[in-house]
Amino acid sequence: DADVTQTPRNRITKTGKRIMLECSQTKGHDRMYWYRQDPGLGLRLIYYSFDVKDINKGEISDGYSVSRQAQAKFSLSLESAIPNQTALYFCATSDRATRADTQYFGPGTRLTVL
Amino acid sequence: ELKVEQNPLFLSMQEGKNYTIYCNYSTTSDRLYWYRQDPGKSLESLFVLLSNGAVKQEGRLMASLDTKARLSTLHITAAVHDLSATYFCAGSPPSTSGSRLTFGEGTQLTVNP
Numbered sequence: 308d309a310d311v312t313q314t315p316r317n318r319i320t321k322t323g324k325r326i327m328l329e330c331s332q333t334k335g336h337d338r339m340y341w342y343r344q345d346p347g348l349g350l351r352l353i354y355y356s357f358d359v360k361d362i363n364k365g366e367i368s369d370g371y372s373v374s375r376q377a378q379a380k381f382s383l384s385l386e387s388a389i390p391n392q393t394a395l396y397f398c399a400t401s402d403r404a405t406r407a408d409t410q411y412f413g414p415g416t417r418l419t420v421l
Numbered sequence: 422e423l424k425v426e427q428n429p430l431f432l433s434m435q436e437g438k439n440y441t442i443y444c445n446y447s448t449t450s451d452r453l454y455w456y457r458q459d460p461g462k463s464l465e466s467l468f469v470l471l472s473n474g475a476v477k478q479e480g481r482l483m484a485s486l487d488t489k490a491r492l493s494t495l496h497i498t499a500a501v502h503d504l505s506a507t508y509f510c511a512g513s514p515p516s517t518s519g520s521r522l523t524f525g526e527g528t529q530l531t532v533n534p
Contacts, residue, residue, distance in 0.1 A: 340520075347526060347527075349425075349509060349524035349526045349527050350464075350511075350522075352521060352523075357520070397463065401520065406471065407471065408520060409454065409466050409469050410466070410522060411466065412464040412465075414463050415462075415463055
């Protein structure tokens, strides 16, 4: 089984709808992240969480919100989706106990907003 | 604010040839990561470089870090088709202990027979 899972894997929705993307991990890591990937722009950080009570905005948090329901679960919400939020979304986790703090990525969710 | 730039963005090379991908960053970065992404897939961690002069090697890939020049390189030796993918470097400002990654745009590598 995958260590970092994301649901759904693909989603098509309409402008103005509320969407939730979910991420779960079995790696036992304390840190979790949400990124979006757009062609030619690499990955950009939306939100990150160092533990259940510590949530921080990334570089492009406008239009998004998150919830850390448990150490293993981190959800990303789009309250009112708009077409320029069409992108590939990745969840990642890392372990602060390691010096490298390498981030491990989930399989991604492809979101299309019409 | 940390900025990360990679070059080239597109690289087409023949099997058996050597080449280097460059990753420049604008301010002090605590560590430097390299990831690989196959089309339609997730990102796979390749290397993390933690100090000036660090060198890591895995198979035909070797990564190095020069913090004084703010430069990391990913060297490909005797390329094979299986190395075709997009390669990303990412840095993190020291105060965040590696947690706030800034990614480069990615280098799309195609290895031709």
